[in-house]
Amino acid sequence: MADAPFPTTRAMTDRRIMNRTRVLFRCAAALVLAGAVATIHAQEMRLDVSGVGASQYPIAIGNFAGDGQLPEDIDAVIRNDLAASGMFRIIETNATISDSETPDYAALRSQGADSVVGGSFTRLADGRYDVRYRLSDSVRQRGLGGESIVAGANDLRYAGHRAADFVFEKLTGQKGIFSTRIAFITKQGGRYRLKIADWDGRNEQTSLTSPEPIISPSWSPDGNRLAYVSFESKKPVVYVHTLSSGQRKAVANFKGSNSAPAWSRDGKTLAVALTRDGLSQIYLIPSDGGGEPKRLVSSSGIDTEPYFSPDGKSIYFTSDRGGSPQVYRVATSGGAVSRVSFEGSYNVSPRVSPDGRKLAYVTRREGGFYIMIKDLASGAVTQLSDRGQEESPSFAPNGLWVMYATRANGRDMLMAASVDGRVKQRMSSEAGDIREPTWGPFGQ
Amino acid sequence: MNRTRTLWTLLVCAALAGCGSSVELDESKEAAVESRDTGAAGAGADGIGDSSRSVQQVDAGQQQQDPLNDPAGILAKRSVYFDFDSFVVRDEYRPLVEAHARYLTTNRGRRIAIQGNTDDRGSREYNLALGQKRAEAVRRSLAVLGVSDQQMEAVSFGEERLRSVSGDEAAHAENRRADIVYQ
Numbered sequence: 001m002a003d004a005p006f007p008t009t010r011a012m013t014d015r016r017i018m019n020r021t022r023v024l025f026r027c028a029a030a031l032v033l034a035g036a037v038a039t040i041h042a043q044e045m046r047l048d049v050s051g052v053g054a055s056q057y058p059i060a061i062g063n064f065a066g067d068g069q070l071p072e073d074i075d076a077v078i079r080n081d082l083a084a085s086g087m088f089r090i091i092e093t094n095a096t097i098s099d100s101e102t103p104d105y106a107a108l109r110s111q112g113a114d115s116v117v118g119g120s121f122t123r124l125a126d127g128r129y130d131v132r133y134r135l136s137d138s139v140r141q142r143g144l145g146g147e148s149i150v151a152g153a154n155d156l157r158y159a160g161h162r163a164a165d166f167v168f169e170k171l172t173g174q175k176g177i178f179s180t181r182i183a184f185i186t187k188q189g190g191r192y193r194l195k196i197a198d199w200d201g202r203n204e205q206t207s208l209t210s211p212e213p214i215i216s217p218s219w220s221p222d223g224n225r226l227a228y229v230s231f232e233s234k235k236p237v238v239y240v241h242t243l244s245s246g247q248r249k250a251v252a253n254f255k256g257s258n259s260a261p262a263w264s265r266d267g268k269t270l271a272v273a274l275t276r277d278g279l280s281q282i283y284l285i286p287s288d289g290g291g292e293p294k295r296l297v298s299s300s301g302i303d304t305e306p307y308f309s310p311d312g313k314s315i316y317f318t319s320d321r322g323g324s325p326q327v328y329r330v331a332t333s334g335g336a337v338s339r340v341s342f343e344g345s346y347n348v349s350p351r352v353s354p355d356g357r358k359l360a361y362v363t364r365r366e367g368g369f370y371i372m373i374k375d376l377a378s379g380a381v382t383q384l385s386d387r388g389q390e391e392s393p394s395f396a397p398n399g400l401w402v403m404y405a406t407r408a409n410g411r412d413m414l415m416a417a418s419v420d421g422r423v424k425q426r427m428s429s430e431a432g433d434i435r436e437p438t439w440g441p442f443g444q
Numbered sequence: 445m446n447r448t449r450t451l452w453t454l455l456v457c458a459a460l461a462g463c464g465s466s467v468e469l470d471e472s473k474e475a476a477v478e479s480r481d482t483g484a485a486g487a488g489a490d491g492i493g494d495s496s497r498s499v500q501q502v503d504a505g506q507q508q509q510d511p512l513n514d515p516a517g518i519l520a521k522r523s524v525y526f527d528f529d530s531f532v533v534r535d536e537y538r539p540l541v542e543a544h545a546r547y548l549t550t551n552r553g554r555r556i557a558i559q560g561n562t563d564d565r566g567s568r569e570y571n572l573a574l575g576q577k578r579a580e581a582v583r584r585s586l587a588v589l590g591v592s593d594q595q596m597e598a599v600s601f602g603e604e605r606l607r608s609v610s611g612d613e614a615a616h617a618e619n620r621r622a623d624i625v626y627q
Contacts, residue, residue: 213604215568235599257576257600260569280573302573325570348567
């Protein structure tokens with residue numbers, strides 16, 4: 001069968017790339033707090049991967065054809081992304097494989113590659129690059145499709161991530177997360193920073209820097225805003241911060257402590273924990289602030305850490321109303337509360353998977369804190385982490401990985417683990433402590 | 445002044461009289477003057493410099509120090525420590541709480557923040573709420589003693605402001621506290 005012509009998605013992709021560049025630029029330019037200066041950190045995080053998936057797609061990624069040297073190796077980005085997923089076995093090849101030629105299927109099969117990616121780049125008159133890639137099945141000997149992207153020099157990694165997403169989705173049937181971003185907090189030299197980076201920790205940019213702590217960052221569903229808790233006025237206050245402009249607003253600054261922001265699915269409401277009535281209780285407020293908070297549930301204990309289910313109909317939360325902190329669920333409209341966690345005496349930080357079927361949370365067992373995954377239908381619980389110093393789980397938007405914070409060698413760092421626990425990625429930085437990761441949505 | 449001059453004049457006259465001058469002073473007059481002077485001198489009169497001229501110092505006290513600034517006073521103590529998993533203000537801190545309550549009820553213009561803290565084991569948000577519970581316990585103790593709500597705000601730093609990071613039990617105990625911070 002003849003190779004299928006690859007679809008021209010250039011116009012749509014161009015706009016996306018340009019918008020993203022604009023957003024990235026403004027992100028870098030956003031400065032907040034008296035005396036703060038915007039910085040783009042050259043210091044990059046280190047990504048280490050261990051473990052393999054239950055089964056792996058063997059794939060060869062050819063060197064992209066083109067004149068001269070690219071500032072960023074797109075084929076290397078694709079290899080790193082697919083390898084880090086644990087679901088692909090990268091077949092080493094030194095060959096240059098172009099997207100416009102039929103690959104040598106026999107040679108590739110003999111090397112063990114069931115699939116192959118070929119690509120090319122052409123430098124345009126305005127300094128940008130026309131990047132093309134095509135995926136082929138070397139067993140069935142046919143093309144599976146490809147794309148072309150026009151990318152500036154600063155967006156070549158993004159082009160590589162888009163290519164990796166394309167390959168991932170074609171072969172696994174699931175959306176890839178390689179083009180997504182993460183947010184996290186760093187602590188270094190007495191300063192706290194709220195940072196945004198690519199999923200692999202590269203291209204860090206700082207959106208907020210402060211001499212006081214920042215905790216609980218949370219992405220809006222459209223990926224344009226972050227809610228977080230800042231202690232800059234010597235008490236916890238919830239802010240909503242627009243990344244592209246750097247504009248932000250204190251949306252919950254009531255008497256006492258204000259914290260734990262969680263977004264509703266439509267981005268219009270935040271669930272927060274407020275202590276204005278004494279102990280921490282959960283309220284709903286408009287995400288742009290103003291209005292009187294609406295209490296969600298009542299208890300004589302501590303209620304905190306609300307989290308909306310993907311269908312928006314329920315809110316999961318932590319409460320010690322029963323004597324010890326456990327995970328509970330209530331309808332978003334309020335009403336009867338049901339308990340969700342039953343094992344042990346300390347279960348906190350509930351996060352629901354994007355398909356609504358799994359719950360990630362933190363359990364304390366024998367003094368250690370571990371990330372657990374509970375199947376909400378069957379109730380079965382599996383342990384995801386093993387260091388015993390874990391906190392802040394966050395699902396990838398495709399539900400296949402969970403990112404979380406842990407501690408090793410006296411330093412706070414990030415881990416991402418496949419939900420079946422087989423593959424782990426560790427992200428650390430020499431520069432300081434990294435904590436509180438939150439995985440951004442698709443479509444950024 | 446006049447009295448002094450009179451005394452001196454008297455002495456000179458007496459001296460002159462002793463020197464054989466023909467000026468004779470009326471003895472009775474002298475005595476009268478003397479006795480007058482003696483009479484007027486009051487108690488313990490023995491020549492000049494008697495206590496009727498002295499000035500008794502009265503100490504109306506030092507310039508009023510704000511007891512809050514006395515480093516040795518009980519108000520210098522601003523931290524209440526809690527047992528593990530506990531949110532009750534222990535008896536040993538009652539004097540501290542009472543002292544701050546007295547100060548605040550006397551100085552209604554003063555305001556405080558009560559900042560709750562925890563050790564760093566567990567979820568940050570849950571620890572924020574536990575720290576709040578500690579701050580709230582101190583706030584309630586002060587309210588019961590008459591401090592008004594307008595004067596106090598209970599907030600929490602959770603595990604974010606660890607005073608001691610060594611991670612051993614002593615450090616954990618140091619971090620389980622509520623601090624009174626005058627604004």
